[in-house]
Amino acid sequence: MMGWGQWWRGVGAAGNPGLVRVLVTIGCLLGPGSASAEAETAGQATYGAQCAMCHGELGKGDGPAAAMLNPKPKDLSAPDFWTGRTEESVAEIVRQGKAGSAMMGYQSVLTAEQIRDVVTYLRSLARP
Numbered sequence: 001m002m003g004w005g006q007w008w009r010g011v012g013a014a015g016n017p018g019l020v021r022v023l024v025t026i027g028c029l030l031g032p033g034s035a036s037a038e039a040e041t042a043g044q045a046t047y048g049a050q051c052a053m054c055h056g057e058l059g060k061g062d063g064p065a066a067a068m069l070n071p072k073p074k075d076l077s078a079p080d081f082w083t084g085r086t087e088e089s090v091a092e093i094v095r096q097g098k099a100g101s102a103m104m105g106y107q108s109v110l111t112a113e114q115i116r117d118v119v120t121y122l123r124s125l126a127r128p
């Protein structure tokens with residue numbers, strides 16, 4: 001298990017510790033029963049800092065860096081993106097990266113919890 005200090009450094013590397021702290025606080029104020037909303041909010045913050053430049057804020061593949069990429073990021077928010085995929089299989093791609101593309105592995109950048117939360121956020125994007 002990773003210590004909190006290490007966790008916060010990870011969040012710091014994600015770019016915006018202040019924002020994450022505010023979002024986590026809001027999540028806590030919502031009280032019990034909102035654990036998944038909390039995960040989604042934390043995941044959104046990580047996604048915004050680490051993923052949106054390529055994948056776009058809403059996962060459409062239209063981030064500012066996307067035009068330079070080949071292959072380009074696909075639409076992660078399309079409902080059929082999840083056809084044949086599970087949260088675990090998507091988390092595995094985030095951990096390991098995708099060979100032959102600009103998608104690197106985030107295993108050493110993000111904690112297991114951050115990766116899980118980011119996948120929870122991706123799942124929310126595809127909700128019809």
Ligand code: HEC
Binds near residue numbers: 054069093
């Ligand atoms: C440097 C640009 C870049 C960044 C940053 C980036 N990705 Fe990607 N990602 C790509 C590209 C290019 C692909 C390959 C094309 C595709 O499959 O969409 C990809 C693929 C993926 C896929 C696999 C889609 C499939 O085929 O199943 C997932 C999931 C994903 N990225 C999530 C993330 C998450 C989460 C982050 C942030 C932690 C992230 N990406 C950061 C460029 C990026």
